[in-house]
Amino acid sequence: MRELTSGDLIEAVAPLWSTRDGQRAVAAVVVVGTHVTERLEAKVRAISQAFKDYKQLRLMKNPIKGSYILLFLLLTLIVVFSFTWFGLYLARGITDPIAELAEGRARSPPATSGTG
Numbered sequence: 001m002r003e004l005t006s007g008d009l010i011e012a013v014a015p016l017w018s019t020r021d022g023q024r025a026v027a028a029v030v031v032v033g034t035h036v037t038e039r040l041e042a043k044v045r046a047i048s049q050a051f052k053d054y055k056q057l058r059l060m061k062n063p064i065k066g067s068y069i070l071l072f073l074l075l076t077l078i079v080v081f082s083f084t085w086f087g088l089y090l091a092r093g094i095t096d097p098i099a100e101l102a103e104g105r106a107r108s109p110p111a112t113s114g115t116g
Contacts, residue, residue, distance in 0.1 A: 007037040 002009045011033040018027035034099075 004035075007035055007041055010034050011035060 002011070010029065013032075014030045015026045016030060017024050019025075067114040
Protein backbone atom coordinates (compact mmCIF):
# COMPACT_ATOMS: atom_id res chain seq x y z
CA MET A 1 0.00 0.00 0.00
CA ARG A 2 1.39 3.37 -1.01
CA GLU A 3 0.02 6.68 0.10
CA LEU A 4 -0.51 9.20 -2.66
CA THR A 5 -1.73 12.78 -2.51
CA SER A 6 -5.07 11.78 -4.07
CA GLY A 7 -5.65 8.66 -1.93
CA ASP A 8 -3.99 5.27 -1.57
CA LEU A 9 -2.60 2.82 -4.11
CA ILE A 10 -3.10 -0.76 -3.05
CA GLU A 11 -0.96 -3.34 -4.83
CA ALA A 12 -0.74 -7.11 -4.60
CA VAL A 13 1.89 -9.38 -6.15
CA ALA A 14 1.59 -13.16 -6.66
CA PRO A 15 4.08 -15.49 -8.37
CA LEU A 16 3.00 -18.09 -10.94
CA TRP A 17 5.00 -21.26 -10.52
CA SER A 18 5.96 -23.80 -13.16
CA THR A 19 7.57 -27.18 -12.82
CA ARG A 20 10.27 -28.35 -15.26
CA ASP A 21 12.30 -31.45 -14.80
CA GLY A 22 10.98 -31.78 -11.22
CA GLN A 23 12.08 -28.29 -10.18
CA ARG A 24 9.75 -25.42 -9.39
CA ALA A 25 10.52 -22.04 -10.83
CA VAL A 26 8.74 -18.72 -11.07
CA ALA A 27 7.32 -18.52 -14.57
CA ALA A 28 5.58 -15.16 -14.22
CA VAL A 29 4.42 -12.61 -11.71
CA VAL A 30 0.93 -11.17 -11.50
CA VAL A 31 0.72 -7.60 -10.20
CA VAL A 32 -2.67 -6.08 -9.39
CA GLY A 33 -3.21 -2.53 -8.25
CA THR A 34 -6.15 -0.31 -7.47
CA HIS A 35 -6.52 3.30 -6.50
CA VAL A 36 -8.61 4.20 -3.44
CA THR A 37 -9.71 7.83 -3.34
CA GLU A 38 -9.47 9.98 -0.23
CA ARG A 39 -13.25 10.11 -0.04
CA LEU A 40 -13.58 6.32 0.04
CA GLU A 41 -10.69 6.09 2.47
CA ALA A 42 -12.40 8.57 4.79
CA LYS A 43 -15.61 6.55 4.63
CA VAL A 44 -13.75 3.34 5.44
CA ARG A 45 -12.04 5.00 8.40
CA ALA A 46 -15.37 6.39 9.64
CA ILE A 47 -16.97 2.95 9.39
CA SER A 48 -14.02 1.40 11.21
CA GLN A 49 -14.23 3.99 13.99
CA ALA A 50 -18.00 3.52 14.30
CA PHE A 51 -17.50 -0.23 14.63
CA LYS A 52 -14.89 0.27 17.36
CA ASP A 53 -17.29 2.59 19.21
CA TYR A 54 -20.07 0.01 18.83
CA LYS A 55 -17.89 -2.73 20.30
CA GLN A 56 -17.04 -0.48 23.24
CA LEU A 57 -20.72 0.33 23.83
CA ARG A 58 -21.59 -3.35 23.61
CA LEU A 59 -19.22 -3.97 26.52
CA MET A 60 -21.15 -1.36 28.52
CA LYS A 61 -24.54 -2.97 27.72
CA ASN A 62 -24.95 -4.89 31.01
CA PRO A 63 -23.94 -2.03 33.35
CA ILE A 64 -26.26 0.39 31.53
CA LYS A 65 -29.07 -2.18 31.58
CA GLY A 66 -28.54 -2.72 35.31
CA SER A 67 -28.69 1.03 35.94
CA TYR A 68 -31.98 1.34 34.07
CA ILE A 69 -33.48 -1.62 35.94
CA LEU A 70 -32.39 -0.13 39.27
CA LEU A 71 -33.90 3.23 38.31
CA PHE A 72 -37.15 1.54 37.27
CA LEU A 73 -37.35 -0.39 40.55
CA LEU A 74 -36.69 2.77 42.56
CA LEU A 75 -39.43 4.67 40.73
CA THR A 76 -41.81 1.73 41.21
CA LEU A 77 -41.08 1.69 44.93
CA ILE A 78 -41.70 5.44 45.17
CA VAL A 79 -45.02 5.13 43.31
CA VAL A 80 -46.19 2.21 45.46
CA PHE A 81 -45.23 4.03 48.66
CA SER A 82 -46.91 7.26 47.51
CA PHE A 83 -50.18 5.60 46.59
CA THR A 84 -50.19 3.59 49.82
CA TRP A 85 -49.70 6.76 51.84
CA PHE A 86 -52.37 8.58 49.81
CA GLY A 87 -54.81 5.67 50.34
CA LEU A 88 -54.22 5.70 54.10
CA TYR A 89 -54.64 9.49 54.14
CA LEU A 90 -57.98 9.23 52.35
CA ALA A 91 -59.10 6.38 54.61
CA ARG A 92 -58.29 8.45 57.68
CA GLY A 93 -60.22 11.37 56.19
CA ILE A 94 -63.28 9.16 55.88
CA THR A 95 -63.02 7.15 59.11
CA ASP A 96 -62.23 10.06 61.49
CA PRO A 97 -65.58 11.83 60.91
CA ILE A 98 -67.44 8.52 61.23
CA ALA A 99 -65.60 7.80 64.51
CA GLU A 100 -66.49 11.30 65.79
CA LEU A 101 -70.11 10.72 64.83
CA ALA A 102 -70.16 7.41 66.71
CA GLU A 103 -68.52 9.03 69.71
CA GLY A 104 -71.08 11.86 69.69
CA ARG A 105 -73.90 9.33 69.46
CA ALA A 106 -72.52 7.47 72.43
CA ARG A 107 -72.44 10.69 74.52
CA SER A 108 -76.00 11.74 73.72
CA PRO A 109 -78.84 10.52 75.92
CA PRO A 110 -80.75 7.55 74.68
CA ALA A 111 -83.69 8.44 72.50
CA THR A 112 -87.14 7.90 74.01
CA SER A 113 -90.11 7.09 71.98
CA GLY A 114 -92.97 9.55 72.34
CA THR A 115 -95.79 7.05 71.90
CA GLY A 116 -97.02 6.73 75.31
